[in-house]
Amino acid sequence: MATTALRREVEIVSPTRKLVMGLLFLAAGFLVWWLFARAVDPEAVTKFGMTPGGARSTIPDMQLPSQLTLNILTILTLGVGALQLILPHGFGKRTNLALGVVSALFIFAFLTWAAAGKSLNLAGLMNTTLSKAVPLTLGALAGILCERAGVVNIAIEGMMLMGAMVGALVGSVSGSLWIGLAAAVFAGALLGLVHAVLSVTYKTNQIVSGTAINIFSTGITSYISAKFMQTNQALNNPGTFPPLEIPLLSDIPFFGPILFHNNMFVYSMFIFMTLLHIGLFFTRWGLRMRAVGEHPRAADTLGINVFRTRYMAVILGGMMAGFAGGYFTLGSVGRFDEVMTAGRGFISLAAMIFGNYMPFGAFGAGLLFGFADSLASRIAILGLRIPSQFLLMAPYIATMVVLAGVVGRAQIPAADGVPYEKEG
Amino acid sequence: MSEAKNSPEKEPEKNAAQIFQEEFIKEVTGNGPKKRSRLSGMLQALIVPFLAIFTGLVLGGLIIILTTPEFYAAWAQSPLRGLGEAWNIVKTAYSALFTGALGDPAKIVAALESGEPDAIRRAFYPFFESLVAATPYIFGGLAVALGFRAGLFNIGVEGQIFIGAIFSAFVGYSVKGIPAVLHVPFAFLAGALGGAIWGFIPGWLKAKTGGHEVINTIMMNYIAFRLSDWLLTGPMKRPGSPNPVSPTIEDTAKLFRPFGDPIRFHLGFFIALFVAWLVYWFLFKTKWGFDLRAVGSNPHAARYAGMVVSVTIILAMSLSGGLAGMAGANEVLGVNFNLAMAFSSGYGFDSIALALLGKSHPLGVVLASLLFGALRNGATNMQLKAGIPIDIISVLQAFILVFIAAPAIIRTIYRIKLPAETDAGVFAGTWGGD
Numbered sequence: 001m002a003t004t005a006l007r008r009e010v011e012i013v014s015p016t017r018k019l020v021m022g023l024l025f026l027a028a029g030f031l032v033w034w035l036f037a038r039a040v041d042p043e044a045v046t047k048f049g050m051t052p053g054g055a056r057s058t059i060p061d062m063q064l065p066s067q068l069t070l071n072i073l074t075i076l077t078l079g080v081g082a083l084q085l086i087l088p089h090g091f092g093k094r095t096n097l098a099l100g101v102v103s104a105l106f107i108f109a110f111l112t113w114a115a116a117g118k119s120l121n122l123a124g125l126m127n128t129t130l131s132k133a134v135p136l137t138l139g140a141l142a143g144i145l146c147e148r149a150g151v152v153n154i155a156i157e158g159m160m161l162m163g164a165m166v167g168a169l170v171g172s173v174s175g176s177l178w179i180g181l182a183a184a185v186f187a188g189a190l191l192g193l194v195h196a197v198l199s200v201t202y203k204t205n206q207i208v209s210g211t212a213i214n215i216f217s218t219g220i221t222s223y224i225s226a227k228f229m230q231t232n233q234a235l236n237n238p239g240t241f242p243p244l245e246i247p248l249l250s251d252i253p254f255f256g257p258i259l260f261h262n263n264m265f266v267y268s269m270f271i272f273m274t275l276l277h278i279g280l281f282f283t284r285w286g287l288r289m290r291a292v293g294e295h296p297r298a299a300d301t302l303g304i305n306v307f308r309t310r311y312m313a314v315i316l317g318g319m320m321a322g323f324a325g326g327y328f329t330l331g332s333v334g335r336f337d338e339v340m341t342a343g344r345g346f347i348s349l350a351a352m353i354f355g356n357y358m359p360f361g362a363f364g365a366g367l368l369f370g371f372a373d374s375l376a377s378r379i380a381i382l383g384l385r386i387p388s389q390f391l392l393m394a395p396y397i398a399t400m401v402v403l404a405g406v407v408g409r410a411q412i413p414a415a416d417g418v419p420y421e422k423e424g
Numbered sequence: 425m426s427e428a429k430n431s432p433e434k435e436p437e438k439n440a441a442q443i444f445q446e447e448f449i450k451e452v453t454g455n456g457p458k459k460r461s462r463l464s465g466m467l468q469a470l471i472v473p474f475l476a477i478f479t480g481l482v483l484g485g486l487i488i489i490l491t492t493p494e495f496y497a498a499w500a501q502s503p504l505r506g507l508g509e510a511w512n513i514v515k516t517a518y519s520a521l522f523t524g525a526l527g528d529p530a531k532i533v534a535a536l537e538s539g540e541p542d543a544i545r546r547a548f549y550p551f552f553e554s555l556v557a558a559t560p561y562i563f564g565g566l567a568v569a570l571g572f573r574a575g576l577f578n579i580g581v582e583g584q585i586f587i588g589a590i591f592s593a594f595v596g597y598s599v600k601g602i603p604a605v606l607h608v609p610f611a612f613l614a615g616a617l618g619g620a621i622w623g624f625i626p627g628w629l630k631a632k633t634g635g636h637e638v639i640n641t642i643m644m645n646y647i648a649f650r651l652s653d654w655l656l657t658g659p660m661k662r663p664g665s666p667n668p669v670s671p672t673i674e675d676t677a678k679l680f681r682p683f684g685d686p687i688r689f690h691l692g693f694f695i696a697l698f699v700a701w702l703v704y705w706f707l708f709k710t711k712w713g714f715d716l717r718a719v720g721s722n723p724h725a726a727r728y729a730g731m732v733v734s735v736t737i738i739l740a741m742s743l744s745g746g747l748a749g750m751a752g753a754n755e756v757l758g759v760n761f762n763l764a765m766a767f768s769s770g771y772g773f774d775s776i777a778l779a780l781l782g783k784s785h786p787l788g789v790v791l792a793s794l795l796f797g798a799l800r801n802g803a804t805n806m807q808l809k810a811g812i813p814i815d816i817i818s819v820l821q822a823f824i825l826v827f828i829a830a831p832a833i834i835r836t837i838y839r840i841k842l843p844a845e846t847d848a849g850v851f852a853g854t855w856g857g858d
Contacts, residue, residue: 154579154638202830207577207638211776212825218770219818220487226813227491343649346642353639389654396643403635 018090025081025102032077032106036113037070046112049121052257059253066116073109077102100364107371114382125374126258131332132370133363134269135160135341138324139348140355140362141276142188142317146195148280148357149313150293150415154210155195156321157345158217159188163325165221168336169229171238171329180238181326188322189315191217196314200307203419214345222338229336240334241265265331269363272320277359289313293413296420306420321345350399356411369395473781473788475834476827477795484820485514488812517810524805525798527551545687550801552689556759558797560585562696563751564771565778565789566703567619567744571637572784573707574740575720580626580641581748582772583648584619588749590652591618593756593763594660596673607676608757612695615753616746622648623745624738631734637741645772656765670763679758692758697790699750704786706743716740748775770818777825796821 044066050059080102084090091098111120139156146153163184171180191213198209229236241263250260280286291299292309300306329336351369355361372395376388489495489510499506523529527550535547564581571578578584592615599607626640656668663671679690707713718726719736727733751771756763778796782788799821803814827834834840 152638154642198826198830202832204826204830207579208776208780208825208829211579211773212822212829215770215773215777215818215825216822219815219820219822222815223487223813223819224491226815343646346646349639350643387654387658389650393647393650396646400629400635400640400643403639404629404633 029077047119137366142320145317155213159321160325163322184326192318525802561793564775568779583645584748588752619749620746627741
């Protein structure tokens, strides 16, 4: 066993990729020095706020001498790059982890430089990042559910929007957030069913089916909103889930208030993410689903019902997207506005690809995209001269780069998007 | 599922059509296969779109009825009254839609009788406004259709429209002092160029790396939105304006309007028709078009036949983007005369519906666009007169799209036999290519 594992590790990392990654890390280190460390005022001090707004326990602000910190970060980044080049197989299977570390160092360097001589609430930034990552991650989980079973779902946006509207409407009428959320999940499931009927049974092109669901959802949610919810505010006032504080854990300095003082959507995201990971990779259910997504004919031969598996996957995906939609109205804003998802369903799709169709990867991508989003809203406060729009573009460009296979290609389910035709 | 099994999809194309023709004629006339005129062939081609539109209108009407409180009040009194009220509701809504789209016949007659040019213009205003609304649809639908023919799914029409609009707006306001004969084509082609660039990138990525164009064009959409957001709040912002809007274009860049106010009908409509003809000519009469369609229907066979698939893919995506860019140019140079944020409201996704409804044929796209333009324009009147939000049109369009894409549903509803749909070479594949 050990030898096979070792051999696989050798096979996985091609020499070109090792070299490219190493050079990339070195370039990142050089950029940290050239863009940030060199440019900063030697006397400047970066002040990071360590407590998000509204948290009980407070810890003092972190004060860092900007240039010294940046020099250390430069050395660390260059060190990772050098290790990647010097070690016989670089970081091997952990190359992606190394990439993550380098990205984190780079981002930290950027923040240190941006906030030099000023103060930036780091904990607040992390907190917004996490909450912005919630709908993206949940949406990406919805996408993973569908696409691992071989059904492309570009209708996540529409399903989210529907979930958001239904959640707000039913939540307001029933007066119960939980009933509203259940309705949002149910609405998502219905749209998932429609997608399954069209793309699995009728073998419609899955992109067309998804597009139809998107157009339908945009239309019907705006229609109902314009006709009822705007004129009658009582129908559009569901309230939001209150933040739940987890005792003890929320007292951990810095991380406590960020991670354990949130509403239940954040905790649900962690639970769903873990469940889906275990489900996909450690249960018979997940194995079957992946088999259907990779090679439906083989799965069918082994007695797996391809149609039923795909139906189940797409409906579950719809439920997840409906849940994600519920976040917008019941977890964040407390009100439905027309087209309020604003393309987050499509960013979820990007997060799914970026996270290599893995639940935890999707969460990582969601965090990265959420970070870009929350940083963009602070750029003006920091007085940077980078237009925030370019920061907001970064996730999309990064996804295209990943898709192009420049920095390691995403592993896409082999039968993704191909309708299954039973023989005979 | 049995429905899908029964469908004669696996039979050869020509055969299936013949079988259908025989059975169709048998069923309709009770005779055997006698007359096989060109007309009946055209009728068959139209039957699915027609039934799809009809079913869409019925379902839309149903939604309108179910969301009107008066219906429930009448229904509570007696079901018969409820049905009467339902009929009234739908009649009010759809007649408002119709008069809003084509004009009120009574008004037109009265205006013609009075002979006042101003009154005539106002009477014909809705009709021309529908044509104005249809024009960007034609460009957008052609863009998607051209992609379909090459087996490519251009979901990025929305972004390409934006970039096209940015380019032509820039040429429209920054170039000064040249005659309209030069300025209009220059600005218009600049828009096409902008869209083409935005289409070229995903095309190139598809050809060189296999990255699927659907994801890449979606990403390009959002990059375009952010880019235009930045341009309109920064470099291209109108001086002194609090809103994110570009300066007004020069008079010499405006597309000619043959009628006086309030009719906004402009030269763009004829350009659209001409471009539709060009696309037809390109697709069906040139070697390039043949290659493109060959790649679309079977890339492996095309490669085997010596065609350079990657170049064809790049060309098709660039042309598709260019057509979409023309939609943006048309809106800036013909309708708005400036570029504002969020000026393109969902043309990208509607264009997919249009291309499918028009079966990826330029003529079909033009007809579908006229229909969608009329619907979109009429809906404004429906909102005004009957208080029905304009968004119902999107719902209608979604229904039509579903029925066009899954004709088996139409077959099931109406219990008719139809030929297997010849797919226009749309093949999703996987995100990363094969």
